[in-house]
Amino acid sequence: MRSTVPTPTRKPSRPKGQGQWAMGHREPLNKNEQSKKDDNPLNVRQRIEGIYAHGGFDSIDPADLRGRFRWWGLYTQRKPGIAGGKTGVLEEEELDDRYFMMRVRMDGGQLSVAQLRTVAGISKEFGRDTADVTDRQNIQYHWIDVRDVPEIWRRLEAVGLDTQEACGDCPRVILGSPVAGVHTDEAIDATPQIKQIHDSFIGDRSLSNLPRKFKSSIGWLPDNPWEINDISLVGAHHPEHGPGFDLWVGGGLSTNPMFAQRLGVWVAQEDVVDVWLGVVRIFRDWGYRRLRTRARLKFLVKDWGAEKFREVLESEAYLGRKLPDLDAPQVPEKLLDHVGVHRQSDGNYFIGVAPVAGRVSGTLLDQLADIAEKYGSDRVRTTALQKLLLLDVPEDRVDEAVADLKAVGLEADPSPWRRSAMACTGIQFCKLAIVDTKDRTRDLVAELEKRVPELDTPISIHVNGCPNACARTQTADIGLKGQLVTVDGEQVEGFQVHLGGGHAAEASLGRKSRGLKVASADLGDYVERLTRRYLDGRSEGETFAHWVHRADEAEFQ
Template sequence: MLPSFHRTYKESRTVSATPVETSPRKRRKRGEGQWALGHREPLNKNEQGKKDDNPLNVRARIEGIYAHNGFDSIDPADLRGRFRWWGLYTQRRPGIAGGKTSTLEDEELDDRYFMMRVRMDGGQLSVAQLRAVAGISTDFARDTADVTDRQNVQYHWIRIEDVPEIWRRLEEVGLDTQEACGDCPRVILGSPVAGVADGEAIDPTEQIEEIYDHFVGDKSLSNLPRKFKSAISWLPDIPYECNDISLLGAHHPEHGPGFDLWVGGGLSTNPMFAQRLGVWVSQEDIAEVWVNVVRIFRDWGYRRLRTRARLKFLVKDWGAEKFREVLESEHYLGRELPRLEAPPVPEKLIDHIGVHKQADGNFYIGAAPVAGRVSGELLNKLADVAERHGSDRVRTTPMQKLLVLDVAPEKVDAVVADLEAVGLSANPSPWRRSTMACTGIEFCKLAIVDTKDRARDLVAELERRIPELDVPISVHLNGCPNACARTQTADIGLKGQLVLKDGEQVEGFQVHLGGGHASQASFGRKARGLKVASADLDDYVERLTRRYLDQRESGESFAKWVHRAEEGDLQ
């Protein structure tokens, strides 16, 4: 039986179209397509496509028609729209230069193969699940598999004919691709060490599973204005400022351990950090609060322009106080949440790399691939390592890393050695530890430049040139302005674009410097005209790093140095 709040939500869905009584606001000159104000007619083709047919229905056509009749049988509205709700995007056709990304039509950019994302809420995998993920990579995806900063695995080269069998294999081990993409509640970030971390007061894994079981695939929540990203963790090991909703562990002076609620975060071309609502959420209330924030987004989110359809724009316009009022109103929660003063800000986000003791006396070991690039073969070897040493739990992280849990003390050294042997370092250089990259032009239709190969080569070169670096400097490479690799919150954020070099347009990056999370939360500084050609990136990062090492004060981080440095020193 569903929880009472879920039944109440189902019964009140039509009520939510009634405007919530809030303080008067200045009326916009043009409507934003908000359902709660009665604006139900679609205002763009994306909204029309979702109205024409609930995107979740496309699975039946994939299994019953497209997988049998092939790529050419796919309805364009399904291909470039509804497929996303089942984790599928067409990938970029090989050989198309970055300069043509914004000039070609979709059908000219589309390849006849797909990218597919596997849903892994909380980054939790058993060895059997990991082997299934690895096997699909080797059998259907040309051995591709990237660990993303959304804690899931992404394939490429998927044929439509193979999708039903891939789904069968995933679902056989309790995984799927449902709502891994699309205008819906996407994968929920969670602590990769939930339930085993020393010092964790609450393990919210059960609540993440509750949300998944009750609301992922719920057709009343599958037509949101845009994507909806969630993060739930007791520990500061998730980018909590950058999600539509985040619940981060916090102690209440009267109620004890629970969660601090943040809403409205997001990056891309108009980055905004989430805002605290100043309320405390108990473990038992997580799912109820989560679904009502989603409902507010569904009912009140802007649907006229895709560029303004993320929750962050609504939160910016309303402010935290009004959002909290609406959340607590009778149409949503129907009660007040306990107020919470701002808890201490975490010093930094935890990446879990290395050997760490669990609460039960065993250890978990975090290892770093290069910029999230792995393969089915490597994942199968990782499963071998875990199984050989008695572990049945592997985790992915929002930093594109991999963890093995439940390692007995006497087996730690052997596991570290075996991970190193397969290409996963538990003691990586600061460069390898802190470099991330999005998919890039290799497969992404939005990208302008190469990222994965460039990140790999950059890490190798910097390890050779500056082996003495003694603190992490995060370098995030993104192939376009959309910030999938969180460029604005990196020490060195690199946003792909074409730049002029010797009078010719070449692949390059706009540079953002000094971004950060937690106690150093800020968006990277953009020095005037600071762009670098991809071919010159090694020299630039080396030059910048050496200036930091020469000029830093005792204990000064790279980000703090950047924000006080002379602009000339950043060139």
């Protein structure tokens, strides 16, 4: 006989708290949050200077080593010789080398010659001549010994540079236009606001414990990828108030890519700092802290929507005033990379050059400083597209400067392949990477320059060593995400292919074709074949991204 006892009704489960401080959820819900509660990560500098620089690598507390060091721009680099297949298998301490990667903050990408020489000297003396231009306008070193860190800080800070909060759950380097103050199309130079934010709030302990990293971009010109930052302020004219900024929040790529949302407000130059601070504080108070995978601002913005986010920003708890409405401005056609020779507003010229995938060296940076001094320039800039700019070159000396730059390997008139290539750090130094990126990108560019020299329009190739999209794979014409692929029964380095991504008027996430993977050794053949299909099948003026989004998938194989 069947039982007639009724089944107990299960009470609906209450949604799990997301660790939002504004809702009273102050107890840490994961080890990262616990670590930050145990000790403000900025305090680790005292231990580096007082203990670890004297005792060496073995004296470092693991909680500092794999956590708090990041707030001072330091990550352990990958131990040499560990294959990509071990990346997700070995424990972090098994992947750790005894040396560090170090990022130097360069907010707005601005460097004087004295600063450039200091950066170059540190590379040569302490970093085995390594120095990469990142896509966050930083210079990144490798092979840094903890015993040398205090002296490196002393030298950087003596010329007005630092590594504070270059990494970690905090406000990281602020992207700015590398030609702020000199570009002929600029209506507002946001350099004073970027400097004020750096001087006032980088190192502010009330903002040093955010749910995750916080990325900012502030500038008039469309030369930074504003759609993928936590906050971006992009130049815009208001019909009544004049030039100011259009506010975007909640962008980010990685494994859950999302474009930022416009809040539909106009921000005056004098309000930039207050608005930036309000958005950071909202993230601090309302951001999700339970799961690291959902702790970026983009998840809060997605759940709230632009209207609610604006309402909270304008509330008494944050900005405390209404911002003027702003209709969507016309979207720029493309991001400006500033490569080549361009006239400045003062009659001098700036010259943009393209290192291959941002790979430079201390020696090369010293040579760039020599060239700057020769032509009377005291301003060098880094860009978010891994390029370098020399400012203030007199008109009658431009050709000579271009020739000198080319002589040291810095091309002002690069091939379309070289101009549009980017790469992350890759397996050479990164503990998250699965494949080589920098060397593979360099070799790929050289192959394609020989194979398809007739290419007449840039096709961006972004190469990433893992799914985290540091090289912005999803927004490239050809995005290559590193993974292991099987060829003849063996696992080899390869890439998942994303096609047709872009920024500005071409803003879209790359198209992924089912099963489209390419072995690293076959990249040259694949990109050549794909490019020739584009060149043969495009209509007049059609970009690669437009062709990808209308083409049949068979074209991509």
